[in-house]
Amino acid sequence: MEENNQKRLVELIESEHPNIGGITILQNGKTVCETFFNGCDVTSKLHVYSVSKSILSLLVGIAFDQGYLNSLEQKVLTFFPEYSVAAKEQTIQQITLRDLITMTAPYNYDTTDPSIYSQYFMSSDWAAFSLDLLGGQGRIGAFHYTPLIGPDILSAVLIKATGQSVLAFAQENLFTPLGITIEKNITFSSAEEQMAFNQSIDYNGWVCDAKGVNAGGWGLTLSSRDMATIGQLYLNDGQWDHSQIVSPEWLAESTSPHSKWLEMNLSYGYLWWIIDQEKQIFAALGDGGNVIYCNREKQLVIAIASLFMEGTKDRIELIQQVIEPMIR
Template identity: 55%
Template sequence: MEKNKIQPRKKILLEKTINNDYNNITGIIVLKNGETLYENYFNGYTAIDTVHVASVTKSVFSALIGIAIDNGYIKSIDQKVLDFFPEYTTKRGEKTIQSVTIKDMLTMTAPYKYKSEPYTKFFSSDNWMRAALDLLGGKGKIGEFMYSAIVGTHILSGILVKSTGQSVLDFATENLFSPLEIKIGQNVVLHNKEEHLAFLKDKNVSGWVVDSQGINPAGWGLTLTPIDMAKIGQLYLDSGLWQGKQIIPKWWIAESTKEHSRWDEYELSYGYLWWIIDDEKQIYAALGDGGNVIYINRKKEIVVSIASLFMPRAKDRLKLIKEYIEPVFE
């Protein structure tokens, strides 16, 4: 099937909508039944240009946890978080933190000692992992949804490093990226606030951020092309199978892409670091700041990847997909 096989009128309407209302998009790919129906790039970007995909990183990292369990590095998501950090000493009287499990972190149902995530305090610390552990627990209840964009997922990075003995990037390259022919580039060290902001906003970024201990964040900092994102989406649609090889355990994909928790305030469901758009219709997505998306509609066998430049309050990509993309390719 030829790329961009779409009626000219519908193509013009779609691209007019993108240019008018979603003008920070750098690339869109639509796959159906594993074939490319649409691929286009915007804002001077090409197929080989990467963008920082922000929290899409979380959903990619979810796959790494599943692979680590399947390979025996992690016994179970019911393991306690502190089991992986024997060197960490909790403060006297702290009990909640001792009961937090990997599953609590994956489903965003772990409690923290803050109402609003203290980004500045976290990033200015000389040890992000220790800072994250210091913020875990508190007086909240385990099991209540509390979205942690940065802190909680960084602890998951530490768990992967501790359990596998490899860096996050090395483990990901060996077990996920290389089989999919995804090239990530080098680790990115951000020395100060200016470099941090530049990474979020610059057009030409590549690689994966690391902290001062060499740990890649599970929640952000990864750069991908729209093709890379589409490959990951297709891998999930195909239950972890890629060119005849099982890359991600089938059971992990099934389990991690169904509802385990819910953010009632926004009426959003959550799996294991994946947003569940419609549990019944088996639609789920990786969603990142600025409008970065890997969207999977299992029943319709559609994958949509959208890469976007950072911008505050980006317009809802799910609306774009549901109202302008899916109807064209159903």
């Protein structure tokens, strides 16, 4: 990126996107721009919210590649034989891994009800809490975005399948090979600790519940460079440093449309958002404006790590209307 364009971008961010901590831009695998704000630097790790879901998608793909999982059509409850379900509760018995990873599984709760989230955070077992709400009267196959409650079931599935914690499996098979350091599990003893975590730039880890199950839909901390590395892995078709981290088939499937949020007119893959299928643009999106944006046509990755702020401006608009035109 030309120096005057980078200067314009910095000025725009400081005036209109004040919660951004870092931006890393790669083109053809090379860094063309990297800049930081709000006291952040290349080592700063920020809570990336729902970007964590897209990392979970990668881990599920690796588990399939390594033979720990066999089919997305496998029923979810086969992983939880200890979970008791009344015979009349037919819906939950039919839900598959595919339904979970494409957000087409129904849940028996109102996503706009704040009290359900308070109950979730106070629970010692987030996967069991989610299982208790899985199913209900909703229709399997209809897109139903679950921001927090639900993805933990996939985390628990990974533990059952691999025999490792999600963090340990990720460290061994994804983070360490990519040169990403995620140090430890993070737990909270109070709501105040959790609020501090959301505004911190120096936590390094992945949030887990009292059972040690890492949150599936949130809770991971990454730097903008870490995020860009994940995006580049996708553009590399799963290869990194002459090693195949994850199969290209899984990456292609996970960034192809499998469901659609009609209200937002957004297609969804396997925990990845499809921004433009024709141009092969897809993204991991998290609250507060966290994003890993991948444009395969332009071989471009734009990663933005942000602190939480209500009313954050649309980052995809920032990327497509401002940043992309600055890059030749």
